[in-house]
Amino acid sequence: xxxxxxxxxxxxxxxxxDHWTMIILLVLPILxxxxxxxxxxxxxxxxxxxxxxxxxxxxxxxxxxxxxTSEYFTLEAxxxxxxxxxxxxxxxxxxxxxxFSEGFYENMVHTGDAQILFIADGTDPNTASTLVSYAxxxxxxxxxxxxxxxxxxxxxxxxxxRLLYNxxxxxxxxxxxxxxxxxxMLICAMMTAVSIAKEKELGxxxxxxxxxxxxxxIIISKMIPYFVVSIINYLTILVLAVYVLDVPIVGSFxxxxxxxxxxxxxxxxxxxxxxxxxxxxxxxxxxSVMGLMLPTVLLSGLMFPIENMPIFLQxxxxxxxxxxxxxxxxSVMIMGLGVKSILTELAVLGAMAVxxxxxxxxxxxxxxx
Amino acid sequence: MKVIETRDLTKRFGxxxxxxxxxxxxxxxxxxxxxxxxGAGKTTAMRMLCGLSKPTSGYGQVAGFDVTKNPEKIKKxxxxxxQKFSLYEDLKVWENLRLFGGIYGVPEKEIxxxxxxxxxxxxxxxxxxxMVKELPLGWKQKLSFSTAxxxxxxxxxxxxxxxxxxxxxxxxxxxxxxxxxxxxxxxFVTTHYMDEAEYCDRVSIMVDGRIDALDSPxxxxxxxxxxxxxxxxxxxxxxxxxKE
Numbered sequence: 034x035x036x037x038x039x040x041x042x043x044x045x046x047x048x049x050x051d052h053w054t055m056i057i058l059l060v061l062p063i064l065x066x067x068x069x070x071x072x073x074x075x076x077x078x079x080x081x082x083x084x085x086x087x088x089x090x091x092x093x094x095x096x097x098x099x100x101x102t103s104e105y106f107t108l109e110a111x112x113x114x115x116x117x118x119x120x121x122x123x124x125x126x127x128x129x130x131x132x133f134s135e136g137f138y139e140n141m142v143h144t145g146d147a148q149i150l151f152i153a154d155g156t157d158p159n160t161a162s163t164l165v166s167y168a169x170x171x172x173x174x175x176x177x178x179x180x181x182x183x184x185x186x187x188x189x190x191x192x193x194x195r196l197l198y199n200x201x202x203x204x205x206x207x208x209x210x211x212x213x214x215x216x217x218m219l220i221c222a223m224m225t226a227v228s229i230a231k232e233k234e235l236g237x238x239x240x241x242x243x244x245x246x247x248x249x250x251i252i253i254s255k256m257i258p259y260f261v262v263s264i265i266n267y268l269t270i271l272v273l274a275v276y277v278l279d280v281p282i283v284g285s286f287x288x289x290x291x292x293x294x295x296x297x298x299x300x301x302x303x304x305x306x307x308x309x310x311x312x313x314x315x316x317x318x319x320x321s322v323m324g325l326m327l328p329t330v331l332l333s334g335l336m337f338p339i340e341n342m343p344i345f346l347q348x349x350x351x352x353x354x355x356x357x358x359x360x361x362x363x364s365v366m367i368m369g370l371g372v373k374s375i376l377t378e379l380a381v382l383g384a385m386a387v388x389x390x391x392x393x394x395x396x397x398x399x400x401x402x
Numbered sequence: 403m404k405v406i407e408t409r410d411l412t413k414r415f416g417x418x419x420x421x422x423x424x425x426x427x428x429x430x431x432x433x434x435x436x437x438x439x440x441g442a443g444k445t446t447a448m449r450m451l452c453g454l455s456k457p458t459s460g461y462g463q464v465a466g467f468d469v470t471k472n473p474e475k476i477k478k479x480x481x482x483x484x485q486k487f488s489l490y491e492d493l494k495v496w497e498n499l500r501l502f503g504g505i506y507g508v509p510e511k512e513i514x515x516x517x518x519x520x521x522x523x524x525x526x527x528x529x530x531x532x533m534v535k536e537l538p539l540g541w542k543q544k545l546s547f548s549t550a551x552x553x554x555x556x557x558x559x560x561x562x563x564x565x566x567x568x569x570x571x572x573x574x575x576x577x578x579x580x581x582x583x584x585x586x587x588x589x590f591v592t593t594h595y596m597d598e599a600e601y602c603d604r605v606s607i608m609v610d611g612r613i614d615a616l617d618s619p620x621x622x623x624x625x626x627x628x629x630x631x632x633x634x635x636x637x638x639x640x641x642x643x644x645k646e
Contacts, residue, residue: 036505
């Protein structure tokens with residue numbers, strides 16, 4: 034047991050004494066969550082929008098006035114026919130378009146079926162959804178005012194949102210779960226892989242293997258510091274998410290933590306597997322970036338919706354642990370669902386953990402023979 | 403008393419025989435040189451003796467423990483220094499000693515006094531808190547050796563310990579080896595340098611997985627009728643080529 038403690042202590046020394054490691058472990062996650070996070074919530078001022086208004090009546094004029102006088106929007110153009118919709122977006126002159134239904138005022142008062150369609154540029158989904166939600170709030174405020182003044186029976190304006198180029202955007206809160214997956218994968222897998230590869234490269238691993246330290250103990254000692262650090266990261270991310278980015282934890286904190294621990298195990302095992310296949314630090318680093326980081330960023334749904342991918346990439350995405358983790362975090366943290374709704378994710382991650390740990394332990398042992 | 407003993411110890415990888423039925427004995431306190439060209443099977447033989455690799459056949463005991471049945475017990479009784487520099491560069495001198503003392507089960511109370519005593523013997527007192535990466539190579543190797551025998555093992559295995567240092571530094575390093583042997587620690591050393599071979603009590607020379615010669619450097623030179631170990635080695639190596 035004392036062997037185990039002195040060896041683990043040594044691992045902490047390695048981390049504390051290397052400034053770059055410290056920065057990667059503790060500062061990078063904070064920067065990442067803030068960069069990604071503020072992509073969602075940055076206040077947008079004077080976004081340019083255009084209007085297609087076939088009704089051109091009292092109500093539509095009031096609404097347009099209300100929106101363009103707000104600090105968020107500037108009216109750029111009136112369109113004369115629907116054909117211009119595509120071209121004006123392609124020119125990149127506006128980021129949102131409002132389309133009113135015909136006979137807007139009449140419908141608003143009589144049938145309650147007045148409609149506004151917001152079309153936004155989905156190539157920048159965060160901005161798009163922010164704009165649309167601002168505009169919708171302004172419409173809602175308008176309805177409130179009208180009701181109060183006239184005292185007429187409540188009538189409804191239906192707003193409908195369509196995002197060009199990225200129609201399956203899931204909502205503004207998707208970034209926090211994604212970045213959480215990315216950071217935990219980065220810290221656990223990459224740093225573990227690099228630290229084991231470092232000992233192999235420098236020759237110290239050989240000396241440790243000749244010593245009475247059992248191989249399993251060596252591995253566990255190597256993992257503990259990164260395990261501790263990733264729990265710190267996990268808590269930091271949640272604190273930043275809740276207090277800085279205003280993304281609430283709707284579901285159970287306990288369930289979210291258990292889920293994250295499971296994902297941390299999977300990541301540690303992946304790091305171990307990579308380090309058992311590769312001999313040098315630089316190879317381990319590149320291996321982690323190519324084998325873990327890129328799939329996590331590109332395929333897990335963090336950046337691009339999986340539903341929009343070609344079928345081949347969709348299949349590939351199912352093999353990325355972060356895909357399952359991010360989906361489960363969204364369910365628990367954002368949607369507030371219980372354990373029943375993430376059973377599939379838990380089962381897949383659990384199976385991945387078992388298989389990866391078994392394979393990498395076997396690899397680690399055979400290397401000794 | 404024999405601290406290392408092998409009979410027909412063999413290791414095969416597939417159809418390739420890396421170590422071919424070697425038999426030898428090493429006595430306590432002896433400095434035993436283990437020579438051979440690259441690829442002659444030195445490293446594989448040494449890995450079996452250290453309990454890192456299971457023999458395919460044959461018998462071997464190290465410090466009284468069977469290499470096949472009790473490799474974990476062997477690991478506790480030996481020290482090991484590899485050809486690559488093998489201390490942690492980002493740990494201080496005393497932290498390295500403490501780490502390996504802890505791993506090898508040196509009692510907690512004894513660790514600090516032993517570190518102080520060791521540093522005094524080496525004349526390293528002022529470097530106790532120095533990061534190992536700041537030491538010159540010759541010092542690192544001395545420290546590395548001292549770390550390998552910090553837990554007073556019965557046998558210490560040195561795998562080309564003096565690579566990259568000049569003959570003067572090698573000579574100094576060997577002073578430490580003699581001290582250890584005087585204290586009764588058996589030294590099992592592989593080397594490329596024939597001047598080092600001369601320092602050993604006995605040397606074995608491996609060619610193509612077999613031990614082709616085993617005796618004191620003096621006797622070997624007499625037998626081959628040459629002036630230096632260099633020439634002994636050259637004659638044996640040429641024998642290996644002639645057979646191919």
